[in-house]
Amino acid sequence: MQEPAAKAPARVAVVDDHDLVALALQALFAGTADLAFARHTTTVEALLAAPHDFDLVLLDLQLRDFSTPTRNVELLTRWRLPVLVLTAGENPYLVREASRTEALGILRKSAPSDTLLAAIRAAVKGEQVASAEWASALDTDPLLDAAKLTPREREVLELYASGVGAKEVAQRLFISEHTVIDHLRQIRKAYQRLGRPAHTKVELYQRGVEDGYVPGPRRD
């Protein structure tokens, strides 16, 4: 039987403190035809030192080498490597910090396998991955006002943050799924603009806030 030449599987590298995560992902990819496990390192520097034979990087949000998500994503995107962030603990501050980077999305490690795979496949194509965690972190960011989202965009974001999937959001708002994804893209762009160097005084003040110079109220 002649099959059209199968496209080479996309190679995925993992940066995480835990071996187990890498193993699990490896097992996950083993069952697919289009994804392959490339390598696992515990720091971004180590990954970049190795040959760049991968198409996507799965990055743990909280690594133990005292690196920040911003820095890690920056290092990777400098090499034009798409990044998808994985998190176990969902610390909203860190999630927000990661949202302002060039990373394609943020997922929790304990998401159902099919969700993980779908997200990874999208990321390989360079598409943004919108998850409830990401949306929730943005939705609770008081600085979001400065990102100047339209009311419709905020609606979409809020629905997403509540765990509603893209299809259902489209149904509820009587728009097409495509439009929803567009909105999400806009939101992401607007939010990421918050992460660029500031040019005005207002942005400078936001800078100070974001950079964590002022402690916020704590619930614990």
Next chain:
Amino acid sequence: MFSLGTLAVAAALAVVGHDARTLAPGLAAGTPGVAPDPVPGVALDLAIGATAATTAEVASDVATGALWVLIASHAVLLIAGLIAPWAGAATLRITTGIGAFLYLAGLVAMVLPEFMRGGLEVQPSFESQSGLADISGLADPSGSRVPWIMTAAAAAIVAGLVSQGLVAAAVVLIASFAATLTLRLLAGELSLTTIVNDGGALMTGVIVGVIGALVIGLGRTLDERARELLTATERSSAARGRLAARRSTEALTHDEVLATLAFAGSGLPVPRDRIATQAAHALQLIDQHTSGEAWGEARAAEAVKIVVEDATRLAPHAHIRSTTPPEHARDIPGVALAALRTAAQQALTNSLTHAAPDAHREVTIDSSPQGMRVIVRDSGPGFDPAAIDERRLGLRTSIVQRMLAVGGSAHVKSSVPGGTSVRLEWGSQPSQPAPGQPAAHLTAQTDLAKLYGFGVAAIALTFVCTQLAAAGWAASITAHWWAPLAVVFLYFVASEILRFSPEPKPGPRRSAVTLAVIGVAVALASWAAPFSFGEQWFMTTAAFVLTTFAFRERIAVSVIAGAVLVAWIVALGTLHGQHLGQIALVAARPVIVLSLTAGLALAVAALQRRVTALNVLTAAEHEQASWAAASLDELTVRGSELRDLVRPVLEQLADAGDAEVSDDGAGGDVGGGVGGGGGHADIGGISAVLRSECLALEGRLRDQIRAGRLGEPPLAEAVRDARARGVDVVLLDDREAELPVDTDWVSVLEELANRVRQARQRVHVRLLPEGREELVTCVVDDS
């Protein structure tokens, strides 16, 4: 007539009180980090020198033996003043004690022979060569050489104070007064003049003694408080360090355990033994976390090196400076170092991002006995910290927060355009309370209240005695005999008006009334009495009453009123046709007394402010320590709960003994492993039951972080059951504020529980931030 000496001593005390270190800086020597301060010692020496010189000028004709003893006592006191900054407390006490003792001996040596002889040769009217003695008040209007004793007493009184306290000072004072009185009696020259003069000198001596004691006492209190603060800060930073250690290991453990459970429960065909290893590792972490191991400390030198390496790696073009830690540099706990590193990296990353990569950038790293410090500076565009509105924030782990959590501090300065500077410190500096912590309460300054009370009583008693004696004598020799008594009565009234002021600081009306009464008294007396030194006794009395204002924080009033009084004296004297010298004699003591008390009152106020400030800081540290201890206890409890919760499952995972790696498990229905609930087969040697337990546990741990109010009972059970069924449940409490007042939260939770019970694949419950249309959203399966 001990005016010049007194003035000099008063100046010394005022200078001393202005600085934190007191008359006896040696008493503070040995406090770590406190540099010896030579100023008070020098000031004291000036005082002693002045008295010695003037004494010598006047007393050249006295019995040689006594004089040499007195000179010796001065010499000793001079030495004491010189060594004060470096001498220990004991040394200083001994030295000043010797000086005071020699003085007393000199007094005895002077009086005794005269006593034996049974009478003094009355010297002819004393005329000083320079006239200086006249103006300085050293010359006694009656021409006797006796009064200079009180001059020499000034230094000895202070010495007595430093050496043994108020009692010794009182002894010196009383001895001097007794000696003077004896000599006067022996010379038969007791008169109104001498009574007024000696009485005034005694009064001034008492005031100097009391205030001096107060200043020294406050200074000692200050030193004590500073030491207490140091101890409190160390304790509190230790407590916060422990808390931070706990928090960080908790976070790590959480992370580790979550990862283990997530992937063990996912149904992915991971080799069983790897899961076992991971689970064993997690168990180990939990044990360490609960037992408190692995919270080690790093040596200062190592810590500095690590931070330098971090900085060099991150910003190779920055100027990185570090100093070699001194010998007794403090070890820094692992978590504090971790926090410092992360905060420093964050600061540096920010700098690299927002200032141009080639902007001037500096990193300074220091270590000292107090702790460790990192400063990150750049000359970039900066930002405006004042524009930040705290209420808009929900940041959890900021640079400042991170440092505060380990008991350190972070100070950020920035201006547009001026660049940014971030200073991170960890150590025994008093720190600001972390947000959310209770604020410190101001403690009342009640120290020395007893001393103050006693001192005031002594002053009052002396005042009453001396002034009554003067008034009585004046009444006996004056034409209008009733006038002095009336005047005394008016003064008494004035003092009482002030005394009965409801607040320590008398109000403006009360002050005005008092001043008026004094004015009337002075006017009356001025009319009634001739202008001679003795008869003008009431001027000095007025001055003493005015000093009460200084004692009660109305220093300006006492000074201004005093100036008015002096002007009045001058005017009166001129009116009576007196020459300048005589006028000066009368004016001298009021001037000295008022300036003395004003200066000392200022010194006392300054010292008290410092003590209060230290009290506040110490209280803050104590609060922080107990807050940290309480949080630590809470975390410890949570830690044990975690362990109990998680242990059984992890142990099962770690026990790979009877696991059989089944071939069809690997590469089988991976795609269908939806949260592990879909398949009921053993996968990778983990039974379906165990898998679902893992997932349930993982969900519950996640809830501990994110569920907040949604983790409460009616809902919690439903969630647990759902997870056991294999449903993926996510609970998010995104609401920082309190629930709206009229919310029936239990009903809400019950409704949510119902929905959860009906879920088959996934549930996503979210408590929305305030200001939204809805309170809670709940998405079940895909609807």
